[in-house]
Amino acid sequence: xxxxxxxxxxxxxxxxxxxxxxxxxxxxxxxxxxxxxxxxxxxxxxxxxxxxxxxxxxxxxxxxxxxxxxxxxxxxxxxxxxxxxxxxxxxxxxxxxxxxxxxxxxxxxxxxxxxxxxxxxxxxxxxxxxxxxxxxxxxxxxxxxxxxxxxxxxxxxxxxxxxxxxxxxxxxxxxxxxxxxxxxxxxxxxxxxxxxxxxxxxxxxxxxxxxxxxxxxxxxxxxxxxxxxxxxxxxxxxxxxxxxxxxxxxxxxxxxxxxxxxxxxxxxxxxxxxxxxxxxxxxxxxxxxxxxxxxxxxxxxxxxxxxxxxxxxxxxxxxxxxxxxx
Numbered sequence: 001x002x003x004x005x006x007x008x009x010x011x012x013x014x015x016x017x018x019x020x021x022x023x024x025x026x027x028x029x030x031x032x033x034x035x036x037x038x039x040x041x042x043x044x045x046x047x048x049x050x051x052x053x054x055x056x057x058x059x060x061x062x063x064x065x066x067x068x069x070x071x072x073x074x075x076x077x078x079x080x081x082x083x084x085x086x087x088x089x090x091x092x093x094x095x096x097x098x099x100x101x102x103x104x105x106x107x108x109x110x111x112x113x114x115x116x117x118x119x120x121x122x123x124x125x126x127x128x129x130x131x132x133x134x135x136x137x138x139x140x141x142x143x144x145x146x147x148x149x150x151x152x153x154x155x156x157x158x159x160x161x162x163x164x165x166x167x168x169x170x171x172x173x174x175x176x177x178x179x180x181x182x183x184x185x186x187x188x189x190x191x192x193x194x195x196x197x198x199x200x201x202x203x204x205x206x207x208x209x210x211x212x213x214x215x216x217x218x219x220x221x222x223x224x225x226x227x228x229x230x231x232x233x234x235x236x237x238x239x240x241x242x243x244x245x246x247x248x249x250x251x252x253x254x255x256x257x258x259x260x261x262x263x264x265x266x267x268x269x270x271x272x273x274x275x276x277x278x279x280x281x282x283x284x285x286x287x288x289x290x291x292x293x294x295x296x297x298x299x300x301x302x303x304x305x306x307x308x309x310x311x312x313x314x315x316x317x318x319x320x321x322x323x324x325x326x
Contacts, residue, residue, distance in 0.1 A: 003034055004117055005072070006322045009104045010041035011123030012130075013084060014091045015300035018046060020312040021123070022055045025074065027316055035323055036072035038062055040104045042084035046077070052089050053308050080107060090306040093126045101130055109145060118291045119322045121315075124300045127169070136169040139286050142293050151288035153190045155261075156274055156297060157321070158282040162261045163270035164191060175266045179210060179222055184230035184263075190287050191261055192239045198325050206250055206259040207231060207243035208269060214244050227265075251277070280314040283321060292325070294318045 011017055021039065024030055030037070039046075043059065050057065058076045072078050084100040108120055125138055135141045143152035156163045166187060167178045188205060195203035209223040216223070227244045234241050241263075249255065250262055251273040264270035274282060275297075286293040296314035304310050 003036075004115070004119075004326050005036045005038045005078075006033075006319060006326065007108050007111060007117060007120050008037060008039050009101075009108050009120065009122040010039060010046075011101065011104075011125045011295075012093060012300045013042065013045050013086070013097050013100065014093050014302060014305060015124050015126075016298075016302075016304050016310040017123030017296075017300075017315075018049045019053055019305075019308060020296070020310050020315050022050060022053060022057070023310075023312040024315050024319065025057060025077070027312075030316065030319060031074050033074050033319070033323055035326055036078055037074050037319065038072075038078045038080060040080045040108055041082060042086070042100070043079055043081040045084055045086055045089075046079065048086070048089040049306075052306065082107065093129055093300060093302050095129050095132070097126075098130050098132075101125060105145070112291055119294060119326055120291055121294045121296075121318050121322060124295065124298060126300050138295070139168055142286055142289055146289050146291075148289050151186075151190070153187050153287040155191060155194070155285045155287055156271060156282050157285050158274065158278050161256055161259070161274065161277070162282075163274045164261060164263050165267045165270050166264065167266045169267060172266070176210075176222065179226055179265055181226050181230045181233070184227065185233055188230075188234050188239060188241060188263060189237070191263070194287050195260065201260075202240055203260045204258065205239070205241040205261045205263055206245055206255070207241060207263045208247040208250055208265060209244035210265045212248070213246045222265075280311060281317060283314060283318045285321075292322075294322060 060076050060078050062078050062080050082104050112120060127137055131141060139152050139154045143149045154165060154168055166184060167175050192203055195201050209227060211223055214223040223244050231241055231243060247269050262270055280298050282297045284295045284297050296318050298314055301310060
């Protein structure tokens with residue numbers, strides 16, 4: 001295939017995702033994409049939610065065994081149907097959706113492997129009900145599914161600034177043992193290679209400390225004994241990185257102009273500031289897999305389902321990014 005499709009796994013059936021997907025199809029840029037978007041989800045669910053939300057799109061069935069994409073456009077919905085038993089058009093999220101979501105993901109991974117596709121977009125998935133405490137998050141789940149465990153890196157990307165947490169969805173009390181020099185070096189190197197390959201640029205990275213003001217009264221300082229030696233090693237490899245900086249000042253406006261990426265030690269240390277700065281105008285990219293896995297930077301938002309009030313901005317960003325680098 002010369003023109004690669006953009007695969008989208010709809011994710012949690014009872015989330016706001018299908019609503020924002022239907023809204024995204026109204027965008028002129030999306031309609032004109034040469035890369036056909038192929039949605040993987042339940043046709044029955046899609047039709048029911050589409051009717052309730054009062055959208056009208058023609059659906060084209062695409063078989064998962066033969067991706068003949070030459071005649072597909074984004075003026076219609078290109079769908080790979082996956083069976084899902086539903087009683088209600090909109091409902092509460094539960095464990096019952098787990099086999100359906102897993103089936104959708106397995107179909108997508110099979111298509112990716114068979115057709116050498118380099119990008120997968122997935123809608124939000126309830127970690128509580130789908131992962132059932134077996135994985136920290138979907139980043140780790142996809143790493144396990146693709147034999148990439150230990151290589152996965154979460155990058156929350158905005159064209160002006162991206163952030164990366166060294167540890168993802170860990171309770172705070174467990175973070176300290178997971179911060180190592182080798183892990184920092186591996187993660188930062190992956191980010192450096194991503195920007196070099198896809199954007200042809202030498203990314204500028206600022207790294208935070210772990211402790212407030214990069215100081216501690218304890219005998220062992222992670223900032224001095226782990227983070228600083230990692231930064232020194234990364235600099236010796238030609239990577240543009242500075243720090244560690246105090247996390248409470250690195251996101252000040254004057255500092256933001258100095259970096260393309262801010263690399264933090266744990267989830268909320270960097271995700272809270274970027275969401276404050278950009279809202280949902282960012283996407284979650286998993287690096288380190290055989291492909292780039294992209295997801296809109298919002299959750300399932302089950303409380304808003306069926307209200308037709310959710311913003312499609314993050315999904316549109318994800319699709320545009322996929323088109324840009326495909």
